[in-house]
Amino acid sequence: MKRILFIVGSLREGSFNRQLAREAEKMIGTRAEVTYLDYRDIPVINQDIEFPEPEAVAGLRAAVREADALWVFTPEYNFSYPGHVKNLFDWLSRPLVAGDYETPTVINGKRIALSGAGGKMTTAKCREKLTELLTFMKADVMEPQTGIVLNVEAWTEGRMILSEEQKDSLKKQVEAFMKYIS
Numbered sequence: 001m002k003r004i005l006f007i008v009g010s011l012r013e014g015s016f017n018r019q020l021a022r023e024a025e026k027m028i029g030t031r032a033e034v035t036y037l038d039y040r041d042i043p044v045i046n047q048d049i050e051f052p053e054p055e056a057v058a059g060l061r062a063a064v065r066e067a068d069a070l071w072v073f074t075p076e077y078n079f080s081y082p083g084h085v086k087n088l089f090d091w092l093s094r095p096l097v098a099g100d101y102e103t104p105t106v107i108n109g110k111r112i113a114l115s116g117a118g119g120k121m122t123t124a125k126c127r128e129k130l131t132e133l134l135t136f137m138k139a140d141v142m143e144p145q146t147g148i149v150l151n152v153e154a155w156t157e158g159r160m161i162l163s164e165e166q167k168d169s170l171k172k173q174v175e176a177f178m179k180y181i182s
């Protein structure tokens with residue numbers, strides 16, 4: 001069975017992007033094994049502590065290495081991706097041994113899907129910039145992506161409700177993703 005690692009780019013408890021990830025997980029059902037990355041302990045990137053890799057970074061790299069593909073569900077922060085998401089990928093972009101730029105990094109060639117829930121711009125800028133970042137790191141970013149405009153109740157009551165159209169769009173991405181990783 002294929003292994004998919006979900007990365008939720010929001011650290012808050014009631015995250016709508018986490019809710020979106022749960023919806024995608026339900027749609028995948030038993031067709032793949034989904035796990036969620038816990039990256040709260042990853043330090044801020046600092047070249048003074050790169051080698052040997054910190055324990056939390058070793059765990060992060062192992063989780064990514066073992067996954068057949070990643071799926072990032074992230075909010076947009078100021079027309080871009082959150083800083084902690086960048087930090088995560090910065091770690092993944094670095095060599096395992098000091099000065100070894102020949103061996104492919106953990107993120108090199110990794111298949112990645114992107115989705116996001118946010119304001120009326122559907123997190124488009126965030127996903128555009130994240131696509132650029134991941135492509136620079138030689139990851140393989142899948143199309144289509146899903147961008148969700150949060151409903152009014154999400155902002156006022158903390159309840160995300162997906163419209164039929166939004167569910168269809170996520171379903172299409174799930175099906176494309178299943179083919180992509182098969």
Ligand SMILES: Cc1cc2nc3c(=O)[nH]c(=O)nc-3n(C[C@H](O)[C@H](O)[C@H](O)COP(=O)(O)O)c2cc1C
Pocket residue numbers: 010011012014015016017018074075076077078079080117118119120121122123
């Ligand atoms: C620092 C910050 C910047 C934000 N900038 C944007 C933005 O550029 N575009 C947008 O759609 N929403 C923006 N938002 C609002 C988020 O979309 C909203 O808080 C959303 O609920 C975050 O996702 P989450 O529910 O998964 O935590 C911003 C929120 C924060 C905290």
